[in-house]
Amino acid sequence: MIIRRSGMPVKATHGRHKGVLPRRWLVVSATGAALVATALIATLVVVLLPDHVADADPGAAGTEAIDPTGVESPTGSASPTPSASPTPSASASAKLTSGKTFMGKSTVLIGRISNDEPSVAAPFDAQYQYVVSPPAPSSDVYTAKTCPDGTNWWGCVWGGRGGLVPHMQDRAAQATYKGQPYPQTMVWSWFVLPHLTPNATWQDEVKAVNQVDLLTRYLNDYRFFLQKIGTSPDMIDLEADFWGFARGTGDVNTVPAQVTAAAPNDCGNQANTIAGLSRCLIEMTRKYAPNATVGLHLTCWDWPGNEQKCARDYGALGAKNADFLVGEVEDMDAGLKALPENGGHNSFWSEEKWSAQLAYWKIMAEAAGKPIVVWQIPVGNMRQNNTPYHYQDDKVDWLFSNMDRVASAHVAGLLFGQGSDKSTTIETDGGNLFAKTIAYRNSGGTPLNLP
Numbered sequence: 001m002i003i004r005r006s007g008m009p010v011k012a013t014h015g016r017h018k019g020v021l022p023r024r025w026l027v028v029s030a031t032g033a034a035l036v037a038t039a040l041i042a043t044l045v046v047v048l049l050p051d052h053v054a055d056a057d058p059g060a061a062g063t064e065a066i067d068p069t070g071v072e073s074p075t076g077s078a079s080p081t082p083s084a085s086p087t088p089s090a091s092a093s094a095k096l097t098s099g100k101t102f103m104g105k106s107t108v109l110i111g112r113i114s115n116d117e118p119s120v121a122a123p124f125d126a127q128y129q130y131v132v133s134p135p136a137p138s139s140d141v142y143t144a145k146t147c148p149d150g151t152n153w154w155g156c157v158w159g160g161r162g163g164l165v166p167h168m169q170d171r172a173a174q175a176t177y178k179g180q181p182y183p184q185t186m187v188w189s190w191f192v193l194p195h196l197t198p199n200a201t202w203q204d205e206v207k208a209v210n211q212v213d214l215l216t217r218y219l220n221d222y223r224f225f226l227q228k229i230g231t232s233p234d235m236i237d238l239e240a241d242f243w244g245f246a247r248g249t250g251d252v253n254t255v256p257a258q259v260t261a262a263a264p265n266d267c268g269n270q271a272n273t274i275a276g277l278s279r280c281l282i283e284m285t286r287k288y289a290p291n292a293t294v295g296l297h298l299t300c301w302d303w304p305g306n307e308q309k310c311a312r313d314y315g316a317l318g319a320k321n322a323d324f325l326v327g328e329v330e331d332m333d334a335g336l337k338a339l340p341e342n343g344g345h346n347s348f349w350s351e352e353k354w355s356a357q358l359a360y361w362k363i364m365a366e367a368a369g370k371p372i373v374v375w376q377i378p379v380g381n382m383r384q385n386n387t388p389y390h391y392q393d394d395k396v397d398w399l400f401s402n403m404d405r406v407a408s409a410h411v412a413g414l415l416f417g418q419g420s421d422k423s424t425t426i427e428t429d430g431g432n433l434f435a436k437t438i439a440y441r442n443s444g445g446t447p448l449n450l451p
Contacts, residue, residue, distance in 0.1 A: 100450055102324075102371055102412040103185050103235065103293065107445025108403060110437050111187060112426055113376070113417025114168060119175040119184060122437040126235070127175075128187035128375065128415050129168050134195040135221035142224050154192075155224070165228035187235040187415065189375070192221060193242045202245040206255065209277055215262035222281060223266070226288035233291045237326045237375060238281055243317060244299025246274040252316050279318040293323035295373060303360050311367035319368035324412065327361050327372045332420040333380035335391035348394050354402070358409040365451045371412035379416050380424035381432045388422040396429075400436045403446040410451045 103109060103126070111126030112119070119127060133154040136142060147156035158167040172186040194200055196208040196218055208214045229236075249255050252274040259276040260268050266287065267280035278296060285294040296319055300310035319325060330337065334347040349357075361372045380393030399406060399414060406414070416433055418425050426433050440446075 100448055102448055102450065103233070105445075105448070107447055108407055108411060109185075109373075109413035110440060111184070111413060111415040112433070113415070114171070115426075118171055119182075120177065122434040123177040123182055123441045124175070124184055124437060126185040126187050126413065126415065127172050128189055128237070128417065129164075130189045130191055131164070131225065132189075132191040132195070135192060135217040136224070139220060142220075155221075162224060162228040165225065169229075169232055169234070185233065185235060187237065187373075188225075188229075189237045189240065190222070190225070191240055192218060193239050202241075202248070205242060206245050206249045206274070209257040209274070212258045212261045215258050215277075219263040219266070219280070219284070223263075223284060223288060226285060226292070229289040229292055231291050232289075233293070234289070235324075235373070236285060236289075236292055236294045237373075238278070238294060238296050240297040240326070240328075240375075241299055243274075243278070243296060243314075244301050247299070247310075247313055248301070249274075252278075252313055275316045275318070279321065282318050282321050295322050295324035295326045295370070297326040297375075298328075298364060298372075300360070300364075304356050307360055307363045308367075311364055314364065314368060319370060322368070322370060324370050324373050325364055325368060327364075327374045327411075328376055329357070329374065329395055330378055330393075330419075331376070332418070333378045333384075333391035333393040333423045335380060335384065335386040335393065336420070336423055349398065354398065354405075358405060358411075361411060362409040365410035369451050371410050371448070371450050373413040373415065374411055375415045376419045377414060377416045378423060379418060379426055379429050379433050381429055383430055383432070384424055389425055389428040391422070391424050393424065396433055396436060400440060403440070407446045407449045410449055412448055412450065 100106060105125060109125040110123075111128060112124050114127045114129040131154050134152055136153050136155060137151065141147065141151065141153065141155065142161065144161065147153065154164060155162040157164040169186050172184040175182050175184045193205055193209070196214045197204050200208070209218070243252075246252055246255055253271070255274045256272060257274050257277040259270045259272050259280050261272075263280060263284070266284050267276070270276035270280045270283070282294055285292055296314060296317055298310075298314070300307065303310060314325070329349075330347045332342070332347075336342060337345045337347045361374075365372050377395050377399070378393045379396055380391045381396055382392050382394065384390040384392045386392055396416065416426065
């Protein structure tokens with residue numbers, strides 16, 4: 001089952017951190033179990049997968065011998081002692097640094113939200129998919145052949161034992177363009193922390209990681225997810241919003257998280273703080289998915305005006321040990337956000353707004369020494385008529401018309417997709433994103449300017 005959050009934007013005020021919380025695509029149990037509700041959800045739109053899909057067993061598609069406790073490595077050998085300052089694996093580093101390339105490309109990547117069929121209409125470089133639900137209710141589910149009825153867990157989509165991961169990897173690998181293979185990089189938006197506790201507020205999300213039982217379930221789930229990725233060169237976007245919530249609570253070096261008790265074999269050397277948790281996630285990625293790249297989602301609700309503080313906080317979170325940072329713009333088309341029920345906001349962007357946004361991304365990229373990947377960019381355009389799935393927006397056209405400026409801000413990838421129900425989709429935008437992507441690739445693309 002796939003669920004989308006939609007509804008009225010919620011204004012978040014977290015100390016000095018303010019912003020509009022985006023709507024999310026949510027992946028939950030194929031059995032029909034309801035997703036844990038949160039205070040941010042106004043509407044749930046449910047799309048059922050066919051029965052033969054929900055019951056499919058991925059079989060050998062994923063890693064078979066998985067120990068979700070982390071006591072042993074995926075191959076069964078003793079776990080190595082993790083280093084205090086993890087660095088990218090050799091294969092992952094090669095993707096990022098060889099000849100000034102990013103994920104094997106020397107030009108800015110163009111990606112899209114995942115689709116129900118292999119991509120064929122345009123030469124996209126990547127596709128992204130949410131992974132969202134509570135963690136597995138117990139470690140027994142990780143080795144079960146099928147999911148028990150009523151299990152509300154992302155791993156129950158496309159069969160038991162994490163079948164979503166190999167299914168989406170195969171779909172990305174099967175992408176074509178003009179009848180020729182054009183495989184895409186699989187990008188995962190890992191968004192599980194909001195669902196550790198029912199009816200969670202943003203404060204509850206931060207408090208939850210200081211409970212050993214909850215954080216153990218969470219890190220077990222992330223380990224299982226990484227083991228399913230295996231040796232695939234996927235990209236992982238870690239926890240949109242959460243780092244902003246943590247910053248709103250206090251110093252990320254002191255806000256508590258029970259890291260060493262929750263994952264003693266993987267992260268026993270990390271601090272029991274939010275900073276230790278983020279570094280733990282990066283370190284686990286290196287260990288269990290050595291060819292994957294990983295990025296922290298940028299949530300700096302105190303900009304403009306406090307970018308340097310945000311850069312220091314992300315330094316504490318381990319941004320220099322990651323491979324990229326993830327930025328975003330708006331959660332829905334400007335025409336949709338202008339409706340009274342969505343707050344009546346003007347989210348068409350002026351030249352001044354774009355200049356400030358690019359400057360912010362550049363500051364963050366240079367502080368971390370890592371490029372920016374911009375995620376979930378609304379796909380509406382001014383030729384739409386402001387009806388459901390046809391709302392106007394200006395982001396796609398502006399970005400493709402200013403790619404030199406985008407690259408100068410150290411942006412290495414643009415990922416397009418609707419972030420709310422009723423927003424324009426890639427399939428309903430009149431072919432605009434397809435045409436822009438084709439023209440961009442036909443022009444040779446815009447060279448990267450990595451920090």
